[in-house]
Amino acid sequence: MKTIYDIQQFLKRFGTIIYIGDRIGDLELMEAELKDLYQAQLIEPREYQSALLIVRHEIRIQKELIGKHD
Incomplete structure (x- = not known):
């Protein structure tokens, strides 16, 4: 997984x-x-870690964008 779309x-x-x-x-x-x-052990640790990094990175980007508009 590399993008939010992939997730x-x-x-x-x-x-x-x-x-x-x-x-x-x-x-x-x-x-x-x-x-x-x-x-629930439905996904592998590597899948979880990879997806989590991507999602958290995107959350950080979105929050920074909001901060720039204020």
Whole structure:
């Protein structure tokens, strides 16, 4: 996985589609869903770590963009 799109496609394999219209909210829900899948041992540690890094990086970018607009 390299992009948020990749993570969305990955989550779809588990029947999870996340879209609430708020980019940061979407990303935070993705993070929570990944954690739940990992804790249920449905995904490998490497998949979890990789996806988590991408999601957290994107959350940081989005928050910085919001900060620049204030």
